[in-house]
Structures are given as C-alpha cells and as structure tokens.
Amino acid sequence: MATLDWKTLEKEDAGSKHDLQSALDSLRYNQDGLIPAIAQQHDTGEVLMMAWMNKLSIEETLKTGHVCYWSRSRQTYWRKGESSGHQQNLVSMATDCDGDTLLLKVNQKGPACHTNRRNCFYNEITREELTISANPVK
Amino acid sequence: MATLDWKTLEKEDAGSKHDLQSALDSLRYNQDGLIPAIAQQHDTGEVLMMAWMNKLSIEETLKTGHVCYWSRSRQTYWRKGESSGHQQNLVSMATDCDGDTLLLKVNQKGPACHTNRRNCFYNEITREELTISANPVK
Numbered sequence: 384m385a386t387l388d389w390k391t392l393e394k395e396d397a398g399s400k401h402d403l404q405s406a407l408d409s410l411r412y413n414q415d416g417l418i419p420a421i422a423q424q425h426d427t428g429e430v431l432m433m434a435w436m437n438k439l440s441i442e443e444t445l446k447t448g449h450v451c452y453w454s455r456s457r458q459t460y461w462r463k464g465e466s467s468g469h470q471q472n473l474v475s476m477a478t479d480c481d482g483d484t485l486l487l488k489v490n491q492k493g494p495a496c497h498t499n500r501r502n503c504f505y506n507e508i509t510r511e512e513l514t515i516s517a518n519p520v521k
Numbered sequence: 522m523a524t525l526d527w528k529t530l531e532k533e534d535a536g537s538k539h540d541l542q543s544a545l546d547s548l549r550y551n552q553d554g555l556i557p558a559i560a561q562q563h564d565t566g567e568v569l570m571m572a573w574m575n576k577l578s579i580e581e582t583l584k585t586g587h588v589c590y591w592s593r594s595r596q597t598y599w600r601k602g603e604s605s606g607h608q609q610n611l612v613s614m615a616t617d618c619d620g621d622t623l624l625l626k627v628n629q630k631g632p633a634c635h636t637n638r639r640n641c642f643y644n645e646i647t648r649e650e651l652t653i654s655a656n657p658v659k
C-alpha cells in the first residue's frame with residue numbers, strides 16, 4: 384500500500400483519486416494516534432464542536448455513517464449521541480492540505496454540546512473580556 | 522487573577538462576563554503551549570483552515586484584528602498573509618465548553634490555503650477513496 388505524500392497531492396487536479404487505506408494510513412496523527420476533527424452542520428455551516436479521532440474511529444464513521452470520536456478524557460470510543468441521542472450523521476469528510484485535520488460535515492440531531500447548547504463555541508472572547516453568548520436549548 | 526473553571530462557566534447564563542486575562546490564562550493549551558484554532562469565513566460559514574495559536578498570538582490577534590498563528594513547522598509566529606497578502610481579519614473569537622479549542626470568524630482576503638485553493642479541506646474522503654475536490658484559484 385503506497386503512502387500518500389501530501390506535497391505531491393497538492394499539485395494534483397480535482398478528480399484525482401487514491402485508495403482509502405493509503406489515505407487513512409497517511410493522515411498525520413499525533414503521538415497518541417489522534418487527529419483533530421471539526422464537526423460542521425452541513426446545511427447551515429454552523430461549526431458545532433471539535434473532537435479527536437483515531438484511524439479505527441474514522442473507519443467506523445465511514446462505515447456506519449454515524450460519527451465516532453475517540454474520547455481523550457475517557458480513553459475510549461465515543462459514539463456521539465449513544466447516551467444522549469444527539470447523534471451526528473456523516474454527510475461528508477475531508478482532510479486538509481497537509482493531512483493533519485479532518486472536517487466532518489454532519490447532520491446533528493439535537494444540541495451538539497453536552498451542556499445542551501446548540502454548539503460548543505459559546506464563550507465569546509473580545510479584547511476586553513469573555514462573555515457567555517448562548518443558553519442551553521430548552 | 523482568578524482562574525476560570527470551565528465546568529462552572531457551563532452553568533452561567535448568557536451575558537455573564539469574565540476578565541480577558543483570566544480567560545486566556547485558563548485556556549487548556551497542550552504541552553507545547555498551543556491551542557487549535559479553526560478559521561471560518563464569517564459570512565459564508567466556509568471552514569477555511571485549522572492552525573495553532575499560543576497565548577501571545579491570541580493577544581496579538583485581539584489587539585491588531587489580524588490573525589496571528591504559531592507555526593509548528595517553523596516554530597515561530599505566523600502572521601497570516603504577511604508574505605502572501607492573504608490576510609485574515611478577525612470578526613469574532615470564541616472558545617468551546619472545555620476551553621481547549623478556538624473558533625475564529627474571519628474575513629479572508631484571497632485564498633486561505635497555501636496551495637492557492639480557497640480553503641484547505643480539498644481532500645475528500647469517502648468509504649471508497651480519497652478524491653481531490655478543488656483546484657487552485659486562478
């Protein structure tokens with residue numbers, strides 16, 4: 384299985400294809416075997432959250448269509464929505480120019496954040512202060 | 522300067538405020554003093570790129586309104602657009618529920634990606650293969 388070189392891929396035209404296993408093996412995981420994954424609501428563009436995946440959780444997500452992360456705090460697979468019901472259905476997945484970040488376009492059921500807010504980015508930072516910008520969904 | 526506890530902040534109502542230095546000191550930087558930052562085009566919702574910031578680059582970004590990252594490969598400040606002219610002007614900044622990721626809403630001048638593509642996420646991954654999904658902007 385050939386390893387992909389991200390510098391070479393940069394020069395390829397749209398439509399150029401490579402096999403999945405080479406791509407997943409070539410992602411630039413960190414020392415813990417993890418890669419950051421941004422979850423974005425596919426139709427509104429809202430950035431919902433950022434979490435981490437390993438190779439097996441990526442494969443499971445592609446296979447089932449339900450997003451599975453790796454929980455760094457619990458050190459186990461985190462099938463989003465398994466206990467809350469707030470599942471993320473995968474619409475598309477992409478990696479960036481140097482293969483070290485994933486962007487997941489998803490269809491989020493219910494609030495994405497464990498605080499019951501629609502997304503996790505509710506702590507707004509300005510040059511003066513931090514302000515809580517959203518309340519949990521009722 | 523009080524340290525913020527993210528678990529306590531979760532329970533605060535929208536509009537609740539904390540001082541900037543406490544917030545920046547309480548962000549959960551990794552062992553290299555870095556925090557991932559997602560850059561999103563403020564009006565279209567397009568996710569442009571993901572890069573890393575340290576406390577000083579966050580402070581500079583808030584002060585100047587021009588996004589400054591920390592380049593892990595070059596181990597120095599990376600004032601986006603300094604050489605390319607493809608600057609990112611900050612519209613808003615937020616951190617997530619556990620203070621370990623930033624979301625920057627920006628106004629991107631020109632292409633965000635160093636390959637001259639509009640954004641960095643042009644390597645689409647499906648359960649069959651990886652496909653280049655965009656060409657550089659002419």
